[in-house]
């Protein structure tokens with residue numbers, strides 16, 4: 460297995476332009492494919508999750524041209540539902556932003572498809588989304604375990620005056636129904652069951668749909684109204700913002716060991732909820748400056764915090780390792796769904812932090828981390844989880860080296876993460 464050892468870093472300083480947002484890239488690609496007209500996407504993320512969406516769209520008959528850098532893509536929209544004859548298999552890796560929205564859109568299209576993925580994808584729930592689609596008349600069957608991919612979808616006309624979707628495990632189920640609902644044969648009232656998690660991702664969905672010409676009525680996140688029989692309209696150009704979750708590692712490094720780190724490509728105008736990660740760093744004691752297109756963090760002594768981070772589930776992982784550098788314990792709360800992402804992240808983070816010598820309490824839906832004066836040099840297992848690999852790079856900001864097992868797993872969302880991280884390490 461490949462390993463990367465990072466030696467202790469004495470100073471952090473610099474500017475980093477983060478690659479395009481995963482969440483926006485995959486939403487915009489799918490809507491550009493469905494839209495009437497041509498869309499040029501710029502600053503597209505080039506990573507495994509996006510590649511899976513691109514390959515799937517190609518198999519669904521969508522024509523696009525990808526630039527050599529793979530960050531610009533001209534998509535010829537099909538102007539309606541997908542129509543493919545014969546049976547098609549789409550392999551979607553471990554990309555939730557491909558699996559969930561494609562599942563819903565394909566259920567409403569004229570296709571016969573199987574959706575498959577990596578072994579971990581077969582353990583990531585999708586039953587709440589399938590249940591909602593069944594209410595609208597979809598034909599979806601589980602090929603292995605009930606409630607999990609792989610799935611077989613015999614697409615067709617969907618309609619329901621009302622569908623209810625449970626939002627308490629993943630917001631991606633609601634995102635998927637929202638994106639598919641304009642293709643339904645009737646107007647739909649989408650009602651949310653349970654406590655909606657990761658709410659800011661719904662704002663990304665609604666904002667992207669609006670840019671593709673579809674307005675949704677949002678009744679305070681309790682229900683949503685979407686008109687049926689609509690066609691997405693190509694906006695001409697769609698510029699993908701930088702990825703706010705990817706920014707978190709650089710911003711945290713600045714907070715811990717700055718110097719000053721300026722991240723460009725996202726800023727106060729960003730639609731991504733993960734920009735609120737900078738507020739957590741500020742609450743811990745770092746100095747944060749906002750611009751429309753950048754966020755700048757300057758280091759200061761940090762103190763532990765006790766916060767609900769349900770709204771920033773991905774960036775919150777970065778707080779778990781930042782906590783090693785704060786005075787006093789840090790609790791990250793209301794993050795049960797860490798358990799159903801790339802790995803059981805609550806367990807993975809607790810296990811790896813303990814290897815470093817930190818005291819950790821792993822709760823059902825929270826984690827508390829106590830800093831320790833000396834850290835052990837450990838080989839961090841990454842569980843094929845890009846974020847475990849990236850957030851443990853921060854351990855090198857201590858006096859102890861850190862070894863990251865399988866650093867290549869960052870390819871899911873940030874293939875050259877370690878090279879970019881090196882540019883701010885001095």
Ligand SMILES: O=C(O)C1=C[C@@H](OP(=O)(O)O)[C@@H](O)[C@H](O)C1
Nearest residue numbers: 482556629630631657660772773
């Ligand atoms: O819609 C999205 O783009 C995402 C929603 C979040 O998932 P959950 O809603 O499952 O928390 C997030 O963790 C994921 O990385 C991306």
Ligand SMILES: C=C(OP(=O)(O)O)C(=O)O
Nearest residue numbers: 553554555556773800801
């Ligand atoms: C949870 C994540 O990914 P996915 O989009 O596959 O859910 C993530 O990127 O942290």
